[in-house]
Amino acid sequence: MNAAQTAVSEEALAQLHGKSMRRQRRWALWGSYIALTVFTFMFLIPPIYTLTTSLKTSAEISSRQGNPWLVQHPVLDNFIELITDDHFQTFFLNSVKITVVVVILSMVISILAAFALARMRFWGSAALATGVFLTYLVPESLLFIPMFQIVGALGLMNNTWSLVLLYPTLTVPFCTWIMIGYFSSIPKELDEAALIDGATYLQMLVKIFIPVALPGIIAATIFAFTVSWGQFLYPLAFLFSSDQMVLTVGIVTELIRGDVFQWGKIMAGSLMAALPPVIIYAFLMDYYISGLTAGATKG
């Protein structure tokens, strides 16, 4: 009887304990949901405000009547005017042109180099890998002054193509770095088998390494794309006429004339300029995030 009593009370205690644990867990869960929702809302205020302003007419923006966070008469005029604007089209095409060329160039350079660095040990390969990492840490704000002189000496000042020379300094080191990580994680048995079968290094790269490391290649491509698309300092320093301008700087220089700010159009323009990276992110989020974390964790 005594023993049974203790057994019962112990069971009850365990049940009670389990209940309180479960209650605690549920509180943690709901608390996290509430806090995350508040955080998400705060983080999304600027993008939402970009959208609402882009749908307003200049009259509505300058009237200062009513709630600025809401749109009274949503119109697409800002978008239509920008899309049909010659300058804006030029900026957009220049951005696309430069980004495509830089992405292809960066990926070719970094895939070739990463393969050699990951698999073909040669004199100075370890030093070169460290060098890749160090150049990745050199920011554009350290390089733009000497580059101003170099670009000028090459006669490429105010020429969109100068960016093809400049952007790889930002994309190639990181892309090479994460590609080394992805290539190194491929088991050595695979390339030994290929070598025995008489494959050349190039065949090995094209037929084994690129297909197996495709997730890494996608992650690196996304990185190269977002960096080249969003770069602001280099075009601001090296381009000044609107036929050579790219989107990021063009929106600022074109739509702000002296004290006249066409905020509706500026917001519509910045929304459209932000769209390509956001769309890519929406569809390839997992690759995007694996590229983000690969920088510090090496693949």
Add this chain to the structure above:
Amino acid sequence: MAEVSDVPSEFALRTAATAGQVNGLRRLLRRRSTIAFLMTLPLILVIVGLVAWPSVYSIYLSMLNKKMTAFVGIDNFTFLLKRSTFQMVIFQTVFFAVAAVIFKALIGFILAHLMHNIPSKTQRAYRALLLLPWVIPAAMSTLTWWWLFDPSYSAFNWALNVLGAPAVPWLGETWWARFSVILVNVWIGAPFFMIMYLAALKSVPEELYEAAAIDGASAWQKLVHITLPMMRNIISITVLFSLILTFANFDIVRILTNGGPQDQTHLFSTYAFQVGIQSGDIPLGASVSLFMLPLLAVFAYFILSGVNRRTKEVM
């Protein structure tokens, strides 16, 4: 006849094959390093031609006079250090970077923990939305912040007025402007910290927490004795990495304040742009941006040793 000649020809073929193998092996060894060199050549050209050489050239430029006709040694650096504007730029850059990184790290840490509490299905949706500030090109989102901070149309001030609070001179007064540029930087960078910490949190073995729970450890004890030690490496790498990016930041200050009011929010990068490109004093601009170099070198050293340690741990 055909049958007789078959044997020697086969023999000849076989010896040729062995000879070819030896020859090929030698050629392979020779070719292997040549191929490797050719494959890395474009990378070497980028590193040496577009990063290393300009860096060295920048040091040379910083030792010239304004017209770039005479060598002046370290005069540009001593001139800068004596100017009160530049002393303020040094202070502001350090203040901006340290304050922004602390807040990014804290908010990122809180967000990562909250995310870790919820099931992974809903985690994806929150993660997708929370990472947006990092995905949008910084120059583009900063334009919206500029509009939100507008002196006469600020939507923040409208909301403050509704709540009965006075309007804030977001970009008009020194400390408010400093607060605003840090706020925007934290908004952009905190999601990056969240992603890094979340990845680290997921790699902490669940058994450790279970063992701690059996021992009756509180949530705080679990954080201090398990989570933080396990995440130490990733935290330090992320913080150092973000310090570099924040020290070198350009877009936010350039768009929001362009250094104003009265040069009080300039960073090394924006000040170098103003002095070097806009005022046309290339050597002085080069000197300004070179002040970043020692700090970057120290951070890079620590990151590199951190990454190497981590790689060894993983292997």
